[in-house]
Amino acid sequence: MADQGKLTLFSYWLSSCAYRIRIALNLKGLDYEYNAVDVLKGDQSDPDFERINPMKFVPALVDGDTVIADSFAIALYLEDKYPQNPLLPRDLKKKALNIQIASIVSSGIQPLLNLVVVSYIEQKLGSKEKDAWNIDQTNRVFTALEKLLKDCARKYATGDEIGLGDVFLAPQLYYVIKKLQMDMSNYPTLARLHAAYEEIPAFQAAVPENQPDAPSI
Numbered sequence: 001m002a003d004q005g006k007l008t009l010f011s012y013w014l015s016s017c018a019y020r021i022r023i024a025l026n027l028k029g030l031d032y033e034y035n036a037v038d039v040l041k042g043d044q045s046d047p048d049f050e051r052i053n054p055m056k057f058v059p060a061l062v063d064g065d066t067v068i069a070d071s072f073a074i075a076l077y078l079e080d081k082y083p084q085n086p087l088l089p090r091d092l093k094k095k096a097l098n099i100q101i102a103s104i105v106s107s108g109i110q111p112l113l114n115l116v117v118v119s120y121i122e123q124k125l126g127s128k129e130k131d132a133w134n135i136d137q138t139n140r141v142f143t144a145l146e147k148l149l150k151d152c153a154r155k156y157a158t159g160d161e162i163g164l165g166d167v168f169l170a171p172q173l174y175y176v177i178k179k180l181q182m183d184m185s186n187y188p189t190l191a192r193l194h195a196a197y198e199e200i201p202a203f204q205a206a207v208p209e210n211q212p213d214a215p216s217i
């Protein structure tokens with residue numbers, strides 16, 4: 001196992017992209033310092049943070065003198081540098097499936113629900129249209145994911161081991177189920193996976209409410 005230097009995660013409690021990385025770090029048993037970037041207040045545009053991620057998004061990870069921004073890149077970096085508790089199976093078919101699921105979440109749905117998009121819709125068309133947009137986009141992608149996962153999911157998305165697909169799916173499911181409170185009756189496999197993730201300590205520790213920058217209730 002590679003020696004662990006100091007890891008710093010730039011995160012926002014509600015960010016689904018940062019949530020993925022919190023899960024990955026926890027699954028790999030890696031300690032990290034949590035550095036909050038309040039994206040609602042605009043901290044992502046601070047010049048100090050812009051030097052870390054010119055895209056002005058969370059998450060970003062600093063590992064010694066290595067700086068990586070973008071959750072997909074960070075997850076693959078962690079997998080290579082810290083191979084314990086692998087997120088990508090050796091079986092090529094399962095590995096491709098995990099990458100496919102992660103890619104559907106990270107490029108097929110999350111960018112369409114990102115702050116920059118939904119605030120634009122809300123500003124131009126109002127909050128009803130924003131909600132309708134969130135629900136339509138989620139239904140479109142969840143319909144596809146449900147079809148894909150129906151045949152390959154077992155305990156977790158691609159089998160009995162947790163994989164990269166689970167790491168990306170869990171935050172999206174959390175957002176849709178807990179925040180949008182969407183009816184999941186058309187997505188029994190996805191609903192079952194959400195319930196399974198809620199039982200895993202590494203996933204529990206990563207949930208938004210358990211982060212240091214979450215508002216206290």
Ligand SMILES: N[C@@H](CCC(=O)N[C@@H](CS)C(=O)NCC(=O)O)C(=O)O
Nearest residue numbers: 015016017039057058070071115116
């Ligand atoms: N592809 C990037 C997307 C990152 C991203 O969209 N982050 C969101 C939070 S989930 C963000 O920082 N939004 C702030 C904004 O839209 O200004 C990744 O996977 O890390």
